[in-house]
Each structure stands twice: as C-alpha cells, then as structure tokens.
Amino acid sequence: MILQTANLVKSFGDKSVLKGVSLQAQGGKALGLLGRNGAGKTTTIRIIMNVFSPDSGEVLLDCEPFEAQKHKIGYLPEERGLYPKKEIMAQLVYFARLAGLSGSQAKENARKLLEKLQMTEYAGKRLDTLSKGNQQKIQLAATLIADPEIVILDEPFSGLDPVNAMILKDLIRELISNGRIVIFSSHQMNYIEEFCDEIAIINGGKIVVSGSIRDIKRRSPRNVVEIISNNTEKISDYLKIINADIIGDMYADGDKLRVTLEHDGDKDRLFSSLSEYSEYIDAFYVKEPTLNEIFVKYTEASV
Amino acid sequence: MKQFFTIFKFELSGYLKNKIFTGLTVILILVMAAVLFFPRFSQSKTPDADSIGTSYASKMLLQESTETDASLLAQCIKQQLGDIEITVADKSEEQMKKEIMDEKYDIAVIMTSPLSYRYIVKTAGITDMTGYAVDDAIISCYRMKKLADLGVPQEEAADILESGVTSEAVIIGNDQSQSFFYTYILMFLLYFAVMVYGQFVAQGVALEKSSRAMELLITSAKPVNLMFGKILGAGAAGLIQLVLLLGSAFGFYAVNRQYWQGNMIIASIFGMPAKMLAFTVLFFVLGFLIYSFMFGAAASLANKLEDINTLTMPVMFCMIITFFITIFSMVGGNVDSPLMKIASFVPVTSPMAMFTRITMGSVSAAEIAVSIAILIASTVLTGYIAAAIYKVGVIMYGKPPKLNELVRAVKNSKK
Numbered sequence: 169m170i171l172q173t174a175n176l177v178k179s180f181g182d183k184s185v186l187k188g189v190s191l192q193a194q195g196g197k198a199l200g201l202l203g204r205n206g207a208g209k210t211t212t213i214r215i216i217m218n219v220f221s222p223d224s225g226e227v228l229l230d231c232e233p234f235e236a237q238k239h240k241i242g243y244l245p246e247e248r249g250l251y252p253k254k255e256i257m258a259q260l261v262y263f264a265r266l267a268g269l270s271g272s273q274a275k276e277n278a279r280k281l282l283e284k285l286q287m288t289e290y291a292g293k294r295l296d297t298l299s300k301g302n303q304q305k306i307q308l309a310a311t312l313i314a315d316p317e318i319v320i321l322d323e324p325f326s327g328l329d330p331v332n333a334m335i336l337k338d339l340i341r342e343l344i345s346n347g348r349i350v351i352f353s354s355h356q357m358n359y360i361e362e363f364c365d366e367i368a369i370i371n372g373g374k375i376v377v378s379g380s381i382r383d384i385k386r387r388s389p390r391n392v393v394e395i396i397s398n399n400t401e402k403i404s405d406y407l408k409i410i411n412a413d414i415i416g417d418m419y420a421d422g423d424k425l426r427v428t429l430e431h432d433g434d435k436d437r438l439f440s441s442l443s444e445y446s447e448y449i450d451a452f453y454v455k456e457p458t459l460n461e462i463f464v465k466y467t468e469a470s471v
Numbered sequence: 472m473k474q475f476f477t478i479f480k481f482e483l484s485g486y487l488k489n490k491i492f493t494g495l496t497v498i499l500i501l502v503m504a505a506v507l508f509f510p511r512f513s514q515s516k517t518p519d520a521d522s523i524g525t526s527y528a529s530k531m532l533l534q535e536s537t538e539t540d541a542s543l544l545a546q547c548i549k550q551q552l553g554d555i556e557i558t559v560a561d562k563s564e565e566q567m568k569k570e571i572m573d574e575k576y577d578i579a580v581i582m583t584s585p586l587s588y589r590y591i592v593k594t595a596g597i598t599d600m601t602g603y604a605v606d607d608a609i610i611s612c613y614r615m616k617k618l619a620d621l622g623v624p625q626e627e628a629a630d631i632l633e634s635g636v637t638s639e640a641v642i643i644g645n646d647q648s649q650s651f652f653y654t655y656i657l658m659f660l661l662y663f664a665v666m667v668y669g670q671f672v673a674q675g676v677a678l679e680k681s682s683r684a685m686e687l688l689i690t691s692a693k694p695v696n697l698m699f700g701k702i703l704g705a706g707a708a709g710l711i712q713l714v715l716l717l718g719s720a721f722g723f724y725a726v727n728r729q730y731w732q733g734n735m736i737i738a739s740i741f742g743m744p745a746k747m748l749a750f751t752v753l754f755f756v757l758g759f760l761i762y763s764f765m766f767g768a769a770a771s772l773a774n775k776l777e778d779i780n781t782l783t784m785p786v787m788f789c790m791i792i793t794f795f796i797t798i799f800s801m802v803g804g805n806v807d808s809p810l811m812k813i814a815s816f817v818p819v820t821s822p823m824a825m826f827t828r829i830t831m832g833s834v835s836a837a838e839i840a841v842s843i844a845i846l847i848a849s850t851v852l853t854g855y856i857a858a859a860i861y862k863v864g865v866i867m868y869g870k871p872p873k874l875n876e877l878v879r880a881v882k883n884s885k886k
Contacts, residue, residue: 181879217690219866220884243690249683254485265477266691310687 169195176225187373198350200364242316252296267314357459391429396451482704507723510730528577535561536582547608653743654830668709673770694862758822764857771864793820806832818849
C-alpha cells in the first residue's frame with residue numbers, strides 16, 4: 169500500500185496554505201511529517217482525510233484516487249479531544265460505530281484495546297475523572313478503535329510518562345509490522361528517528377526535503393569531524409598550527425574535539441596530518457547532522 | 472444513513488441518560504401530579520362540600536329582635552345553609568359574646584335594622600362564608616316580608632324571588648374565554664421547548680468544538696450527518712419530554728376530573744380540542760427544527776462555550792420578538808390583526824403566530840396549509856444553509872468570522 173499526495177494546493181481566502189505538497193507513505197513503514205507550527209501539516213492531513221478538498225492536486229492510494237470514506241483511518245489529532253463528561257466505553261464504541269463497525273465488533277475492539285493499554289478498569293469511568301496521561305491513552309484507543317489501515321499520529325507522545333511511552337512505542341511498532349501506513353508528526357526528533365525510515369519536512373506550504381533519513385543525512389555536507397582523544401588540548405594546539413587554513417571552527421568538549429572544516433575535501437589532509445599523534449587518538453569520524461539540525465536548517469528561513 | 476442513526480442514537484441516549492434531563496422531567500411530572508391531585512386529598516376530609524376552600528358555621532345564636540321576625544329569618548338562613556343549628560334567644564350582647572367565647576356557638580347575629588346586622592365570631596376564618604349566606608338570607612327575608620305586605624301570597628313571592636336566568640351561547644368561531652388559557656399555556660410550552668432545546672443543540676455543537684472532539688468527529692463522520700443527527704437527537708428528546716408532560720397532565724386530570732368541576736380555568740385547559748394538541752406537536756417539531764438549524768449553525772462558529780451567547784443572539788431575538796407579537800395580540804384580544812396575519816406566514820414567526828391564530832382566532836384550513844407548507848419549505852432550506860455553514864464552521868478556529876468572511880468561506884467550500 170502506498171499513499172501519495174500529488175501537488176496539493178490549498179488556500180483559505182487570500183491565505184495560501186499549501187503550495188504544492190507531494191509526499192508518499194508506504195505500508196509497513198512510518199513516515200515522519202515534520203514542520204514548524206503553521207507550516208501546513210494539519211491542512212495536508214485534513215486533505216488526506218477528506219475533511220476538505222484541495223484547490224488542486226490529488227491524493228492517491230496505490231496510484232488510484234483515494235476515497236477517505238471507503239477506508240478506515242485512525243487519527244490522533246494534536247489538539248486532543250473527546251467527550252469529557254461521557255463514559256469511556258460509550259465514547260469508544262461510538263467512534264467505532266461511526267467508522268462503520270457493528271455494535272458487537274465495536275465493543276469487542278474497545279475491550280481488547282483497553283486491555284492492551286492497561287486501561288480496562290477505567291472502561292466505565294467518565295473521561296474527565298482520568299489523569300492527563302490516561303486521557304491520552306484513551307485518545308489513542310479512540311484512534312485505533314476501528315483497526316485502521318492508515319494511522320495518522322500527531323504528537324502521540326506528548327504528556328506520557330516513560331512507562332506509558334513504552335506501551336505506545338510497542339503499539340506503534342505493532343502497527344508498522346502489521347503493514348499499516350503510519351504518518352507520524354512530532355517535534356520530538358528522537359521519536360521520529362526511532363520509528364521513521366522516511367521523513368518529509370514541510371515549510372511554507374511546500375515540502376523542502378523528503379526521503380529516507382539515512383539518505384538525507386548522507387546528502388548533507390560532511391565537513392564536521394569529531395576526534396576522540398585523551399589529550400584534546402595537545403591535538404587542538406597542534407592542528408591550529410599546521411591546519412589553520414582548512415579549519416573553520418574547532419572546540420573541545422571533554423574527550424571530544426569537534427572540527428568544522430571549510431570544505432568536505434579537506435578531511436584527508438586533516439586525517440593524514442594526525443598520524444603523528446595517533447597514539448593519543450581513539451577515534452576519528454565524520455559527524456553527521458542530527459535530525460534536529462536538519463530540521464532547523466530547512467525550516468529556519470520562513471514558515 | 473447508518474452513520475446518521477449512530478449519531479442520532481448517541482445524542483438521544485445522551486439526553487435520556489442525563490441525570491438533569493431525567494430529573495427535571497420527573498420533577499415536572501411530580502409537580503403536575505401534586506397540583507392535579509390536590510383537590511382530591513384536600514376534600515377527602517369534608518367530602519360533602521360542593522366546592523373547594525369554603526366553610527360555614529354550624530351553630531348560630533340569633534338574637535330575638537323587634538326589627539325583624541327572628542323565626543322567619545332563621546328559616547331563611549336554614550334554607551341558605553342547610554344543616555346549621557340555629558337558636559333564637561333573647562340575650563344581651565354581652566351574654567352572647569360570652570357564649571361565643573365559651574364556644575357554645577360559632578356565630579352570633581344581632582339585627583340592628585331590617586337590613587343591617589352585627590355578628591360576633593371568635594376567629595374570622597379566611598374561608599368562612601357564613602357572612603355571605605346570612606346576607607342573602609336577610610335580603611330574601613326582607614323581600615318576602617315586603618311582598619307579603621303588598622299582598623303577594625308567600626308561595627308566589629318565593630317563586631318571584633327564586634327566578635333566575637339561563638343562557639346558551641352559540642359560538643361560530645373560537646370561544647376566546649375558553650381557548651385563552653390553554654393557548655397561553657401551550658404557547659409558553661412551545662416557546663420554552665423550542666428555546667431550551669435550541670440552546671441544547673447550540674451547546675452540544677459548541678462543546679464538541681471547544682473540547683476538540685470535533686477534530687475526531689469530522690474525520691470519522693460527514694458533517695451533514697453530524698449536524699442532523701445532533702439536532703434530530705435533541706428534537707426527539709424534546710418530543711419525548713413534551714409528550715410525557717402533556718400525557719401525564721391529561722392522565723392526572725382524567726383521574727381527578729370530578730374534583731375539578733368547579734374550576735373554570737382548569738376545565739377549559741383540559742377541555743381543549745384534541746386537534747390543538749396535535750397542532751402543538753406539529754408546530755413544536757417544525758419550530759424546533761427551523762430554530763435548531765439556526766442555533767446549530769451559529770454555534771458551529773463558536774470557539775469557546777462562552778461564544779454561543781453572542782452568536783445565538785440574533786436567533787434568540789427572532790424568538791423573543793415572535794413571542795411578544797403573539798402574546799400581546801393574545802392579551803389584546805385581536806389575534807387576527809394584520810401584524811399577526813403577516814407573522815403567521817413568515818417562517819420564523821409562524822410556528823407561534825399561526826398556532827395562536829388556530830387556537831384563538833379564525834383562520835381557514837387553506838391558510839393553515841399554506842403557512843405550514845411555507846414553514847416546511849423554509850425549514851428544509853434553512854437546514855441546507857445551516858449544514859453548509861456548519862461544515863466550514865466546525866473547522867474554523869480563532870475569532871468567530873464576520874458575515875462576509877463566512878459567506879466567502881462557505882462559497883469556497885462549495886467549489
């Protein structure tokens with residue numbers, strides 16, 4: 169299963185929100201949809217779910233026009249919301265019924281899901297009597313209640329303690345291994361790196377970079393080198409004398425010396441110049457940018 | 472359609488399971504039961520009394536007097552009061568007062584002239600009607616005596632004095648003296664039912680939006696289903712409550728009918744023609760729908776629950792204006808005035824105005840049919856427009872939009 173958006177354009181009144189968004193999410197893999205607040209993530213998600221239609225462009229599933237109504241989509245909105253005054257079981261069954269499940273199937277799914285989330289004891293309680301973290305779990309249950317083929321999670325980890333985060337991680341892994349399409353939106357980059365093979369960064373209504381995290385990192389300039397040494401001071405002094413012309417910036421942090429080179433190509437010269445001091449050196453490697461750095465780099469300019 | 476029923480059922484069961492809703496219904500039914508059963512229990516102690524809330528003295532002391540024939544007067548009083556025990560005695564006022572104090576008698580009467588008297592009682596009860604009966608007895612006694620003086624034989628005199636008038640009114644239209652009370656009550660019921668349930672709809676919509684349950688709802692259900700399911704769910708709850716209240720009121724009255732016969736107002740309310748009840752239900756349904764569509768659309772633009780007050784203000788004004796036009800015409804006694812004629816065809820005012828004209832005025836079947844047809848057509852149209860507003864409203868956050876912004880947004884969504 170491949171879900172694609174092709175050149176989505178959308179404006180509200182005079183405000184153009186999406187200016188040609190194309191992205192692709194595959195079953196059995198999680199896609200990280202990243203972007204700053206107001207970049208167009210929610211609008212893209214809503215178009216996928218057919219809350220409104222794009223001004224131009226289309227959504228495709230396996231190259232066929234995608235009709236959201238005919239598929240089960242689980243959505244965990246960033247702005248959490250259920251009925252605060254209603255019984256949890258009743259709400260879950262309601263959302264399952266809205267998705268088209270039969271009454272008994274809805275109850276069965278709700279029961280199983282609550283069990284999986286260790287929430288069975290709360291089934292008869294009102295939502296507003298639960299702690300924030302537990303409400304969050306119920307929200308997740310509402311997302312997954314209809315056993316959706318496509319799951320869209322917006323900041324799923326916010327407000328969860330480490331134990332609950334573990335439970336959620338297991339659930340997401342299960343979804344991925346069951347071949348579901350998972351679109352994952354978060355500002356917590358560690359979670360994105362943990363679950364997503366692919367990312368798409370949206371900025372100012374356009375996808376500014378997309379592809380596998382591995383490739384994106386590879387494609388980034390490889391001009392930052394880290395040297396692990398038991399005598400960073402000595403090495404630093406030495407490099408300042410003989411390699412001043414190729415080094416842009418250098419700073420030591422404990423055993424780690426980070427050197428930013430003017431050009432990628434100067435790595436060899438740096439490496440060979442260190443041979444005399446090899447006795448002090450434990451490691452020498454290219455420091456790839458973190459996802460956070462990549463995100464900032466691509467979204468700093470504008471929203 | 473399945474989705475619509477899911478939403479409808481969820482909304483309806485939300486009302487029926489709501490403790491405030493069921494509690495209020497039960498309380499209202501209990502209040503009606505208390506009112507309508509009251510005479511049955513208040514009268515069970517004095518089962519022979521003809522009407523409620525009156526009492527008479529049972530022992531009377533009548534002073535011998537030169538002014539009138541005391542024994543004739545005693546006869547007349549007995550005629551008025553039936554089982555009263557009257558003692559005629561020649562006693563001074565002081566003695567009589569003492570005997571009243573000692574509770575030997577309930578009342579003592581001293582004639583000061585043929586048409587004036589003084590009476591002594593220990594306590595003047597609010598419901599004690601003995602004085603009026605004595606007045607009547609003295610007057611008829613006086614007249615009989617005068618007629619006798621003129622040479623009219625006593626039996627003829629009695630006939631003349633007892634003659635009364637009977638009349639029969641032939642009313643071709645509505646009898647407003649009869650219909651006023653039930654129209655008044657039904658009008659209020661209609662007004663409050665539409666207002667309260669319209670507000671419930673508005674609150675429900677705004678609550679879903681402000682609690683962000685809408686985020687999930689709009690991705691799992693069609694907005695049209697969401698809106699109509701919610702409105703019809705509330706409407707069904709309202710209808711159930713209305714039918715329960717009216718049904719139990721009529722039930723309680725039927726059980727206690729014999730105890731209410733002296734009460735004109737209650738008798739006229741429950742004596743209303745059955746078709747008026749049918750019209751109440753019909754106009755509730757239509758009035759509720761057209762107003763709820765407006766309430767729902769307005770509330771869909773709210774961000775917080777507080778916003779609905781401002782947003783639903785125009786709708787409330789429509790209701791209040793309609794209410795006042797109707798109520799003033801009713802009180803003024805002219806429910807077929809030109810203003811009411813217009814109001815009974817304008818969709819937002821017609822549920823109440825036409826209803827009042829049907830119950831209190833004279834309106835032809837054709838006029839009723841045209842008014843209802845206009846109302847149904849506009850309800851459908853309002854529903855259509857409301858759904859379009861709702862669809863864009865529920866996903867609009869931030870300050871509620873101005874009218875022109877809203878129109879543009881709705882137009883955009885139709886593209």
